[in-house]
Amino acid sequence: MTMTTPMGQLLARQPEARFADWLLVAPPADEGLLHGGARRILTLDHAVAALWRRAGHEVHEGLEFALPATPAGVLLFWPKTLALGRWWIEELCRQLPLGTPLMIVGEHHGGVRRVPKMLEALGMACQRVDNARRCSLFESATVAMAEDDQWxxxxxxxxxxxxxxxxxxxxxxxxxxxxxxxxxxxxxxxxxxxxxxxxxxxxxxxxxxxxxxxxxxxxxxxxxxxxxxxxxxxxxxxxxxxxxxxxxxxxxxxxxxxxxxxxxxxxxxxxxxxxxxxxxxxxxxxxxxxxxxxxxxxxxxxxxxxxxxxxxxxxxxxxxxxxxx
Structure with a gap:
């Protein structure tokens, strides 16, 4: 199945098994991802959750999530605001074991190029592993994170x-x-x-x-x-x-x-x-x-x-x- 979004097309360049058993966080409605094999999804969007459920995926929806098993890693699709992206990263660090692999993919015009400095400010390592389709893919891992809900x-x-x-x-x-x-x-x-x-x-x-x-x-x-x-x-x-x-x-x-x-x-x-x-x-x-x-x-x-x-x-x-x- 061909990827239909720039982020999906960048991910298609990665090894096929790289994100097996990973948790996809806030993913878009990319046809290649939706119909390209079973996924585990976490989203705050009720409509997006319904779309992924209809495609047969394991979907966790809402602010409180209890995963039945710790994922092998987490792939965050960068949102449209820096503050929301930071909240996602902090929340994932609080919810998942220390050292859980974390990758972040996003479009350049969506501000994803600011991720390295933001991760550095949070005390997190960061390495860019790919760059194409005006998108970047960064690699990091979860760390201990203090409570800060941003309300x-x-x-x-x-x-x-x-x-x-x-x-x-x-x-x-x-x-x-x-x-x-x-x-x-x-x-x-x-x-x-x-x-x-x-x-x-x-x-x-x-x-x-x-x-x-x-x-x-x-x-x-x-x-x-x-x-x-x-x-x-x-x-x-x-x-x-x-x-x-x-x-x-x-x-x-x-x-x-x-x-x-x-x-x-x-x-x-x-x-x-x-x-x-x-x-x-x-x-x-x-x-x-x-x-x-x-x-x-x-x-x-x-x-x-x-x-x-x-x-x-x-x-x-x-x-x-x-x-x-």
């Missing part, structure tokens, strides 16, 4: 928000979310938020009296939302999920600032799936409220699935849509 709190919109480097908009409320919140009418009854991030929307809705269910594919976001709600004395149901998959019942409103990147590539398919199925999860007279960058082609998708679509707020960068019957 941070900040104040915004009269709320205490709890965030983490792996959560969208870490440490701030992005402009699109602010526009969405400013445009929303008072919402009551059952309200569903898709893509809850650090919990600012869920907390705002719960504070206004809505019965909120908040969903995110990222387990760090799920935990951040739970911590934000607790920090403000609010309650909501929070769960990991892929858009509307597994959601039961109907809601007075669905609210979302949906993701549109898969790593660094624009990917509107998750939002397309959300729009296509949203009406079935709304009560009569209910509405979908969606904020998006103005250049994204969501109006046509909305008009294909709802009888009434309007822009209730916009500026040069963002639009807030209301779609209903």
């Amino acid at each position: 941070e709190s900040f104040e915004a919109l009269a709320l205490t928000l709890v965030s983490h480097p792996g959560v969208f908009g870490h440490g701030r409320v992005d402009e699109g979310t602010q526009m969405l919140l400013a445009a929303l009418p008072e919402l009551h009854g059952r309200v569903l938020e898709i893509g809850c991030g650090d919990g600012v929307i869920a907390a705002t809705l719960a504070r206004g009296g809505a019965e909120v269910t908040a969903v995110d594919s990222n387990h760090l976001a799920v935990e951040a939302t739970r911590r934000t709600l607790a920090a403000n004395g609010l309650e909501a149901a929070v769960q990991a999920g892929d858009m509307l998959e597994g959601i039961e019942g109907r809601f007075e409103a669905i609210v979302t600032n949906p993701p549109f990147h898969q790593e660094r590539q624009v990917d509107t398919d998750p939002t397309r799936r959300l729009i296509a199925s949203a009406a079935r999860h709304l009560v009569p007279g209910g509405a979908l409220y969606l904020v998006a960058n103005a250049f994204l082609p969501y109006r046509a998708m909305l008009e294909a699935n709802f009888s009434r679509v309007e822009v209730i707020s916009e500026d040069r960068r963002f639009r807030v849509y209301r779609a209903g019957s």
